[in-house]
Amino acid sequence: MSKTSSEDHLFSERIRRSHEDRTRKKVVKHRERHSTKVLADITVGAGLKARVITSEGANFIVMDESGNEVRARSFKSTRSANTNSTLVTVGDEVLFEPAEQDIAVIREVLPRRTKLSRRAHKRRDSFEQVIAANIDILAIVMSAGDPPFQNGILDKYIIAGHEGGLEILIVLNKVDELDSNPRKPFIEEALGYYRSIGYRVIRTSIVTAEGVLELGKIFENKTAVFAGKSGVGKSSLVNSLVGRDVARTKELTRREQRGMHTTTNAALVPIAEHPNSFIVDTPGIREFFHFDLDPDIIKFHFTDFLKLQEDCAMTNCMHIHEPGCAVIEAVDDGLIPEWRHNSYMGLWEEAERERKMKASGI
Numbered sequence: 001m002s003k004t005s006s007e008d009h010l011f012s013e014r015i016r017r018s019h020e021d022r023t024r025k026k027v028v029k030h031r032e033r034h035s036t037k038v039l040a041d042i043t044v045g046a047g048l049k050a051r052v053i054t055s056e057g058a059n060f061i062v063m064d065e066s067g068n069e070v071r072a073r074s075f076k077s078t079r080s081a082n083t084n085s086t087l088v089t090v091g092d093e094v095l096f097e098p099a100e101q102d103i104a105v106i107r108e109v110l111p112r113r114t115k116l117s118r119r120a121h122k123r124r125d126s127f128e129q130v131i132a133a134n135i136d137i138l139a140i141v142m143s144a145g146d147p148p149f150q151n152g153i154l155d156k157y158i159i160a161g162h163e164g165g166l167e168i169l170i171v172l173n174k175v176d177e178l179d180s181n182p183r184k185p186f187i188e189e190a191l192g193y194y195r196s197i198g199y200r201v202i203r204t205s206i207v208t209a210e211g212v213l214e215l216g217k218i219f220e221n222k223t224a225v226f227a228g229k230s231g232v233g234k235s236s237l238v239n240s241l242v243g244r245d246v247a248r249t250k251e252l253t254r255r256e257q258r259g260m261h262t263t264t265n266a267a268l269v270p271i272a273e274h275p276n277s278f279i280v281d282t283p284g285i286r287e288f289f290h291f292d293l294d295p296d297i298i299k300f301h302f303t304d305f306l307k308l309q310e311d312c313a314m315t316n317c318m319h320i321h322e323p324g325c326a327v328i329e330a331v332d333d334g335l336i337p338e339w340r341h342n343s344y345m346g347l348w349e350e351a352e353r354e355r356k357m358k359a360s361g362i
């Protein structure tokens with residue numbers, strides 16, 4: 001913090017004065033890409049509480065508790081409860097000082113309840129790039145048609161959701177195509193299994209509108225983010241929930257995404273007729289699960305393995321091929337499906353390979 005608290009005090013005093021001087025002018029209209037309303041008779045204290053709903057590089061649109069959208073930016077003096085990570089991100093709760101003209105000042109970023117992060121692989125420090133904060137639900141969209149259902153991808157997203165502290169919702173979209181899919185028995189079995197180990201599963205279709213209303217209800221008073229492979233129907237679902245064409249239809253290339261690390265355009269989109277319900281619309285969201293996956297911790301994200309592991313013969317059993325492994329026994333006994341264990345091994349091997357590569361400096 002470069003400013004002392006008395007400087008801070010002077011700063012806010014100055015803002016308060018200039019604010020009061022020009023008070024009663026009612027509303028200053030500031031229309032650029034978004035319309036921003038700054039109300040003149042707001043009382044200035046420790047700052048007004050707001051939620052960051054759009055990020056445009058250094059500038060943000062915040063929504064105050066009355067639903068007004070205000071253009072704001074952070075400064076060197078902006079305080080944060082979140083150390084060594086992105087200062088302000090979409091979904092953050094902030095305290096801001098309104099401005100008559102120009103741009104409001106974000107004074108403080110409040111602690112994040114949850115977050116979706118992308119670890120910057122090449123940085124030596126542990127700086128955490130936060131894509132979105134205070135998200136409640138990770139809606140992992142799978143398709144019952146094309147692209148094909150892959151439980152391995154589902155497990156990767158589930159791990160990302162666990163790491164971020166998010167509630168997980170598995171969405172099987174394109175259910176209108178399920179009957180003609182030869183893999184229907186497997187898809188049904190897999191989703192039944194995820195349900196049996198405690199995950200919420202919902203079936204949706206944009207074609208028949210099945211499940212869309214129910215999805216909207218699940219999101220009531222929540223902030224949700226959609227994840228899943230390109231083509232599964234994320235944008236279609238978002239658009240039908242929001243009631244208009246908001247979701248980006250164009251998927252960014254990896255190169256474009258990389259170029260956006262510092263200026264990620266992201267937004268919280270309000271769900272039609274559901275006040276206080278938002279969907280995160282973030283272009284780089286597909287990348288977020290490319291965090292450094294530690295092979296040693298993957299097993300803790302397979303919650304169905306957890307209750308068995310104390311029965312493993314080895315204390316630090318990785319459930320790969322250890323003798324007396326209770327998880328492998330459960331697979332042999334048909335209690336854990338083979339595809340579930342295969343997915344675990346696939347993720348473990350991938351993470352292990354990456355660890356070795358990093359260790360040898362490749």
Ligand SMILES: Nc1nc2c(ncn2[C@@H]2O[C@H](COP(=O)(O)OP(=O)(O)O)[C@@H](O)[C@H]2O)c(=O)[nH]1
Pocket residue numbers: 145173174175176177204205206207228229230231232233234235236237249
């Ligand atoms: N049959 C069927 N097609 C769908 C459904 N939802 C989306 N689609 C189609 O799938 C394609 C990809 O959808 P999109 O929303 O762009 O997927 P995204 O890449 O995940 O955002 C589009 O052609 C959609 O019209 C659905 O429920 N059923």
Ligand SMILES: [Mg+2]
Pocket residue numbers: 234235236247248249250251
């Ligand atoms: Mg899309």
Ligand SMILES: [Zn+2]
Pocket residue numbers: 309312317318319320322324325326327328
């Ligand atoms: Zn084991």
